[in-house]
Amino acid sequence: MATGPHGSQPDAALVVEHLTKRFGERTAYEDVSFEVGYGEVFGFLGPNGAGKTTMVRTLGTLLAPTSGSARIAGIPLAFETGAAIRGRISIMPESPGLYLRLTVEENLECFAGLYELRDVRERVATALRAVNLTDRARDPCGSLSKGLRQRVALARALLNDPAVLFLDEPTSGLDPVAARDVHALIGGLRDRGVTIFLTTHRLEEAERLCHRVAILNTTLLLIGRPDELRERLFTQALDVRTRTPLPDPGGVFAGLAGVSGWEQPTPGSYVLHVADPDAAAPAVARALVGAGADILSIVESVHSLEDVYLQLVAEDAEAQR
Amino acid sequence: MTFSWTRVGAILRKELRDYRRNRFVIFSMSALPLLFIVLTMIQLFTIKVSSSPRLNDRIGISMLYLLIIPTMVPSALTAYSVVGEREQGTLEPVLITPIRREEFLVGKALAAFAPTLVIAYTLFGVFLGAAELFAQPAVVSAIFERSHVLVQLLYTPLLAGWSIWMGIGISARSTDVRAAQQLAVFASLPPLGLVALLSFNVIPASVGLALGLAAGLLVVDGFGWRAVAALFDRERLITGGRA
Structure with missing residues (x-):
């Protein structure tokens, strides 16, 4: 029931x-x-x-x-x-x-x-x-x-x-x-x-x-x-954009409280894997300011249903191969 | 859920409304009957009362023309009834209502049967009226012979019934409207052939034989809808035969 x-x-x-x-x-x-x-x-x-x-x-x-x-x-x-x-x-x-x-x-x-x-x-x-x-x-x-x-x-x-x-x-x-x-x-x-x-x-x-x-x-x-x-499909993340690429992003993001990992999809753009975006964002902002970066945006990653769908269908196609 | 005449009525009304606005149907219902009544009239007015067997042959041909009408008219309508709806995409919405296949088929059959009877009997009445008014007295008395009138009255609905069930059956198993229409016309002919053999005295006609054949045709028509219902497979109609 x-x-x-x-x-x-x-x-x-x-x-x-x-x-x-x-x-x-x-x-x-x-x-x-x-x-x-x-x-x-x-x-x-x-x-x-x-x-x-x-x-x-x-x-x-x-x-x-x-x-x-x-x-x-x-x-x-x-x-x-x-x-x-x-x-x-x-x-x-x-x-x-x-x-x-x-x-x-x-x-x-x-x-x-x-x-x-x-x-x-x-x-x-x-x-x-x-x-x-x-x-x-x-x-x-x-x-x-x-x-x-x-x-x-x-x-x-x-x-x-x-x-x-x-x-x-x-x-x-x-x-x-x-x-x-x-x-x-x-x-x-x-x-x-x-x-x-x-x-x-x-x-x-x-x-x-x-x-x-x-x-x-x-x-x-x-x-x-x-x-x-x-x-269920995507880990929580923060999308960070800076005016110019960071010279040493590893040095900025590694060891930050609440950040479990990071990726750089394009120069000047970073995806930080976090447990709680609200809690991690201030520390990330402070670290970027400390590194002298010009911050354009720090936002929580929003995945659409389309992302979910494409991810699942792609995984399914891969599994069937 | 029991057999519902309300649902049959819904299909019947829809079909009759659709017929009225369908040029092909209007043409089929008017051109064929018109052709055969003209041929019948030509036969009627060119009969010379010189020899009795010849007179009977000519009247037999006239009567046969009149029986072609209830045979051909419904086959054109019913051949379209299922495969046509399927091609238009209107079959699925109907099949997802509570309608049972028997109700759907009876609705479709009545929609072809009613106008066919109206047309066939009206033209037979016109033929009798024209004969009464304008034909020679010997021809009139031959036409109004009880067996001729009886054959027309009796065989008109029976031949229509055969054509209707053959047409719907073929339509339910076809994937193409034109092919269904051609097949339905061919399939409607066998009982007419039998009537022709009687009309031309190839099989010696008698009232008993005519009644016997009519009874046989009535039984076939009676079971026709059950046979057609068995051919009417929702799953096959929806999936196009891959089920």
């Missing part, structure tokens, strides 16, 4: 245990285990072909796993429970997949019928309001831009008020403005406590939107909060 980040509901929205999917000889993903709490936005990162979409399709009961088990919205994943699971979740695929000759409203009405929803008009209107598309309800989907189509697809995914919303590369192929709009909509859903499983290879997207992320490259490489992953 897991608790969501807000501790709102005791059970986990998704429990995946040792799930594996193979297509003949090819392994899409292998021995993947994780949990997602209710109200959590969970990012599933990985390079192309890592198995992200296959995982979404498996959890959406479109593909049967080769082995392992899962519970989706409290329902065990099995052939017999497929329709029940699909009634409790929604998936927004990478391609919006709209009926282009039908209007926005007609597309949503069709899906409201497929979910056997009551008060179809009200549900459609609510979904359209959620994605700010009320004024385009009567437009044929074929006349909409790619960004607007993506918003219609998101409205469609919200129709049944899903317990878990799967978003598969929701901003793939969108221009920055349209992607920003979709991010804002997802942020709004997150703030409303909707459980979201977001696959993406856009790291800034995951960092901005997700409570936790998992990095997949056929196998699950790492899972945790973005800041946790940074801490």
Whole structure:
């Protein structure tokens, strides 16, 4: 049993245990285990072909796993429970997949019928309001831009008020403005406590939107909060820049309290490995002033999720060689 | 989860809305029937009442033309039904709803069946009306013979049913819309061939035989959706056959 980040509901929205999917000889993903709490936005990162979409399709009961088990919205994943699971979740695929000759409203009405929803008009209107598309309800989907189509697809995914919303590369192929709009909509859903499983290879997207992320490259490489992953992968460090290279950096940094080592990536630029950046920075500044250096900056090294991702994928590629 | 007519209705409504705005569908539903009703009318008005066997042959050809309509029209529609959605990328969003494959298939089948029956029976009515008003009395009495009318009324839905299930089955296993359409047209022809043999008296026609064949076709149609449902593999449709 897991608790969501807000501790709102005791059970986990998704429990995946040792799930594996193979297509003949090819392994899409292998021995993947994780949990997602209710109200959590969970990012599933990985390079192309890592198995992200296959995982979404498996959890959406479109593909049967080769082995392992899962519970989706409290329902065990099995052939017999497929329709029940699909009634409790929604998936927004990478391609919006709209009926282009039908209007926005007609597309949503069709899906409201497929979910056997009551008060179809009200549900459609609510979904359209959620994605700010009320004024385009009567437009044929074929006349909409790619960004607007993506918003219609998101409205469609919200129709049944899903317990878990799967978003598969929701901003793939969108221009920055349209992607920003979709991010804002997802942020709004997150703030409303909707459980979201977001696959993406856009790291800034995951960092901005997700409570936790998992990095997949056929196998699950790492899972945790973005800041946790940074801490786990990278030692704490101070980035130091001076106007001119120090004549004897070893003499300045060696033996400084709290500094366990140092590197010089480029002349005039130094990375000091420290246990506590706040505690070490004043001593480093004093030592540099004492050595007559012109200090440009002393800042704590900040590793982005991208650094974490690239590091992990590179390590994984190395390990597979 | 039980069979839901609400979900069938959702698919049916969506299909009919889509048909109305699809030029290819409008063309298929109008050009073919128009061609065959024109051919039928030509047959009707060029019949000379000189010899009885010749008269029966000509009327048999007319009736056969009319039966081509419920055979060909749905095959063009249903061949597109699964592979077309897959090519458009609209199949996956539908399959991730709670819809069961049987509901999806019945929705698709009804969407082809309903307009086909409307078109076929309307044109048969037009044919009967034109015969009544303008054909020679001997021709009219031959056309209104009970067995001819019965064959039209009975075989129109049965032939349409066969075409629909063959079309959907082929569409569910195809990867290309055009190939599916060509195959579906060929696959719809065998029962029509049988009807042709009856129409031209190659197989001596009798009401009993016609009813027997109709009953056989009804059974095949009845089991058609189960056979097609077995061909409808979600995993294969999603992954393009690599599963």
